[in-house]
Amino acid sequence: MAQPLSRYIRNIPDFPKKGILFRDVTTLIKHKKAFRQAIDKMAAIYKGKKIDMVAAVEARGFIFGGALAYKLGVGFVPVRKKGKLPYKTHQVSYDLEYGTDTLEVHTDAIKKGMRVLIVDDLLATGGTVGAVVEMMNRLKAKIVGILFLIELVDLKGKEKLKDYPLHSLIKFKGE
Numbered sequence: 411m412a413q414p415l416s417r418y419i420r421n422i423p424d425f426p427k428k429g430i431l432f433r434d435v436t437t438l439i440k441h442k443k444a445f446r447q448a449i450d451k452m453a454a455i456y457k458g459k460k461i462d463m464v465a466a467v468e469a470r471g472f473i474f475g476g477a478l479a480y481k482l483g484v485g486f487v488p489v490r491k492k493g494k495l496p497y498k499t500h501q502v503s504y505d506l507e508y509g510t511d512t513l514e515v516h517t518d519a520i521k522k523g524m525r526v527l528i529v530d531d532l533l534a535t536g537g538t539v540g541a542v543v544e545m546m547n548r549l550k551a552k553i554v555g556i557l558f559l560i561e562l563v564d565l566k567g568k569e570k571l572k573d574y575p576l577h578s579l580i581k582f583k584g585e
């Protein structure tokens with residue numbers, strides 16, 4: 411019987427700053443059976459659904475999004491921080507705890523009406539993926555769903571994304 415995926419997540423206290431418990435996915439992706447199990451479970455949620463593209467957020471989201479796009483037989487769109495893409499881009503800025511950040515996709519990455527699955531490694535407050543949702547809506551894409559490996563339930567990021575089907579494989583509460 412397969413181990414629960416949460417067993418493969420390393421907890422690192424006080425990273426990146428005091429009071430934060432960081433959930434490290436590198437311990438899951440280095441374990442071939444756990445990584446395969448995670449991708450297979452993600453793919454099973456969306457098997458048979460019409461999806462044109464998986465859009466994933468750098469950097470850890472790329473790991474899951476790329477593998478999932480391959481497994482589903484669809485295209486992959488990298489969502490990057492400002493200045494990282496070499497061609498013309500669409501941008502969306504969003505608020506962080508201290509300041510703002512900007513995400514970009516190439517102007518030819520998403521066409522009107524494309525059915526997009528948004529993927530990232532972890533849902534905390536929902537700010538980053540909320541910006542991706544805003545971008546996809548501006549581009550008139552159809553968001554098929556939003557998918558995470560991990561959800562930090564107590565941070566209530568799911569509430570910001572409540573208008574879309576959302577799945578997470580691992581849920582951590584109050585730790």
